[in-house]
Structure formats: structure tokens, C-alpha cells
Amino acid sequence: MxxxxxxxxxxxxxxxxxxxxxxxxxxxxxxxxxxxxxxxxxxxxxxxxxxxxxxxxxxxxxxxxxxxxxxxxxxxxxxxxxxxxxxxxxxxxxxxxxxxxxxxxxxxxxxxxxxxxxxxxxxxxxxxxxxxxxxxxxxxxxxxxxxxxxxxxxxxxxxxxxPSGSGQVVKAANQLVVALHLQALAEAVVFLEAQGVDVGTALSVIRKGLGGSTVLERKTDSVLADDFRAGFRSELHAKDLAIVEAASRTAGVGLPATGLVAQLVRSVVARGQGGSDHSALVQLARSMNGGAHA
Known part of the structure; x- marks a missing residue:
């Protein structure tokens, strides 16, 4: 003990x-x-x-x-x-x-x-x-x-x-991967909806293939239910991505996709959804495309 x-x-x-x-x-x-x-x-x-x-x-x-x-x-x-x-x-x-x-x-x-x-x-x-x-x-x-x-x-x-600080560096890398997976999920949902394909069936197939990920396993059901109650708040993910951006500037490396998704997560927060789950990127993608569930 x-x-x-x-x-x-x-x-x-x-x-x-x-x-x-x-x-x-x-x-x-x-x-x-x-x-x-x-x-x-x-x-x-x-x-x-x-x-x-x-x-x-x-x-x-x-x-x-x-x-x-x-x-x-x-x-x-x-x-x-x-x-x-x-x-x-x-x-x-x-x-x-x-x-x-x-x-x-x-x-x-x-x-x-x-x-x-x-x-x-x-x-x-x-x-x-x-x-x-x-x-x-x-x-x-x-x-x-x-x-x-x-x-x-x-x-x-x-x-x-x-050594000291390495845990935070790895966590920052984790957060950029998660954000990119969430944005991929958001765009896949919008694309499937626009094509009139059943989203639940499509994502069940994707989850079992190379496109599958822990993000899809954890977030698909709540996204399909339009449930964006926070498991991890968008405002915290925005903070984490700001850490990635600052550290990458210090290291002198370019992370263009990370920069884009960081802006998108900040847009979720700016829409007043900072307390929503970070999967609310789906709602932002729908809004950008005139979706009915935005």
C-alpha cells in the first residue's frame, strides 16, 4: 500500500x-x-x-x-x-x-x-x-x-x-493523430450522407478494414446517435493541438495537416461547442456543407 x-x-x-x-x-x-x-x-x-x-x-x-x-x-x-x-x-x-x-x-x-x-x-x-x-x-x-x-x-x-518531457512529446503526437482521425471520420460521415449511403453500415465496414482505428471504435456509435456529450472536451483538444504547434515551431518542423485540423478544432470551440466532445468536428463538417444536422 x-x-x-x-x-x-x-x-x-x-x-x-x-x-x-x-x-x-x-x-x-x-x-x-x-x-x-x-x-x-x-x-x-x-x-x-x-x-x-x-x-x-x-x-x-x-x-x-x-x-x-x-x-x-x-x-x-x-x-x-x-x-x-x-x-x-x-x-x-x-x-x-x-x-x-x-x-x-x-x-x-x-x-x-x-x-x-x-x-x-x-x-x-x-x-x-x-x-x-x-x-x-x-x-x-x-x-x-x-x-x-x-x-x-x-x-x-x-x-x-x-527523459523528462518525453511523455508530453509523445502525448502531443498522440493528440495530433487523434485529431486527424476525428476529422477523417467527420469527412467520411459527410461524404456518405451526401451519397445517400447508410452511414452506420458503411462505418461498420470501414472499422474492420485498414481504415479502422480506436477513434472509430470509440466514437462511431455516439456520432451515429448525434450524441456529442463530452468524453474529451473540444476546448481541451484545442489546447493540446496548440502545444503541438508551439513545439513544432520550436523544433523547426512543418506539420501542415496538423495545422489545418488545429484550426478546425478551434472553430468548433468558436461555435460555442468547447464543452462538447471533440467528435463535434462532425457537426462542423456538416455545417460547412449545409448539413441538416449541423
Missing amino acids: TTIGFVGLGVMGRPMAEHLAAAGHDVAGFSRGDASRSAARNAGLRVTDSVAEAVSGSELVITMLPDSPDVESVALGADGILAHLADGADYIDMSTIRPETARDVAAACIEGGHGALDAPVSGGEAGAREGTLSVMVGGESSTLERWRSVLQAVGASVVHVG
Whole structure:
């Protein structure tokens, strides 16, 4: 059993913390929002009243937060994680943030005598609920091996991908692939509808061929039902693609298809659908083509 402080009990963080508790770990959770704290208590989690309380006495602290500034503030702030992390305790950030932020946070933790990993995840809300997330880990391999069994409580795949920041680089690449698959699905739906072909039947065939993907497996049924309730919010995917664009500019590489789909995801947000699932790219494609279900 490990004593774990878990900060960030939102759509992804709460089920992850629940899996850790179910695996026998002593989990003390904190979230900045009243609603998320209440939901976590209702789920049976032990919820504290501050970051300091969640961190104090923990052998390991995990964060699952929305963006880079949140991680910087919570991890490195005057009353944040590093200020209260016990001697010998380690820190794992499972948020999706800028690689350079992950490197800076890890460096501060290591300077303070703590192990640090960036371990973003893929799989969305469904993967968090099912405990089947894909975890891509940057940092020292020895630190990962110390906590591998903890990460396996939330992820079906836990893979070391390189030094600090590498997890975030791989997650950024994952997000560009997912976005391109979603746009391909959106355009396929519009094309099929325009040709008068039954979309459900067509996608069932495509899913079983070379055009199949996890995106099609996860999203086809909800798209066919015109259900765009968020499994992963469009506004968060827009943030992730902005990370890809910034990192690619720094590296001096051109990613034209990524640039286009990033603009399209931002258009979904601009349409007032930032809180909708990222599969709402289907609705944008329909709107661009005068579709009745836009």
C-alpha cells in the first residue's frame, strides 16, 4: 500500500483516484472546484481541504490538471506540492502540458531531492473509468519502476518513452493523430450522407478494414446517435493541438495537416461547442456543407 496525494479530481482524475483506492492504496484527494470535491466524496474518496493536506505525509503525489499554468501553480507555488512534499517522496504529473513545463517542474523536484515523472495518458473518460488508459512516461526509468504498479492501477499500458518531457512529446503526437482521425471520420460521415449511403453500415465496414482505428471504435456509435456529450472536451483538444504547434515551431518542423485540423478544432470551440466532445468536428463538417444536422 502506498500513501498517495491526488490533486485534480475532475472527469479524468476522480475515476483514476478511485482505481488507486480500489487497488488498496491510501488516497487523499484534493480538487480546487467545490463540485468536483463533492462528487469525489460521494464516490467514497477521502477528500482534503487543501493541496498541503493532500500532500503532507504522502509517499507519492499525482496531479491531473487542465493545463501548464495549473501544474506550475499547484506544483511550484508558494503553498504548492513541492513546498510540502515529504523527504523521499516523489511526484508524477499525469496532466497534458507543454514539454518544457514538464522539464522545468521535474528539474525543480529533482533539485529538491524528489523523483519526478511526466506521465500523460490517452484513452479519455472511458479509459479512466475502465482503468485501461495508455500511460506514456518521461523521466528516470528507476523512478518509473518504483511506481509502475501504481500506474498499472489506472493504465493497461505503461511505457517509458524517454527523459523528462518525453511523455508530453509523445502525448502531443498522440493528440495530433487523434485529431486527424476525428476529422477523417467527420469527412467520411459527410461524404456518405451526401451519397445517400447508410452511414452506420458503411462505418461498420470501414472499422474492420485498414481504415479502422480506436477513434472509430470509440466514437462511431455516439456520432451515429448525434450524441456529442463530452468524453474529451473540444476546448481541451484545442489546447493540446496548440502545444503541438508551439513545439513544432520550436523544433523547426512543418506539420501542415496538423495545422489545418488545429484550426478546425478551434472553430468548433468558436461555435460555442468547447464543452462538447471533440467528435463535434462532425457537426462542423456538416455545417460547412449545409448539413441538416449541423
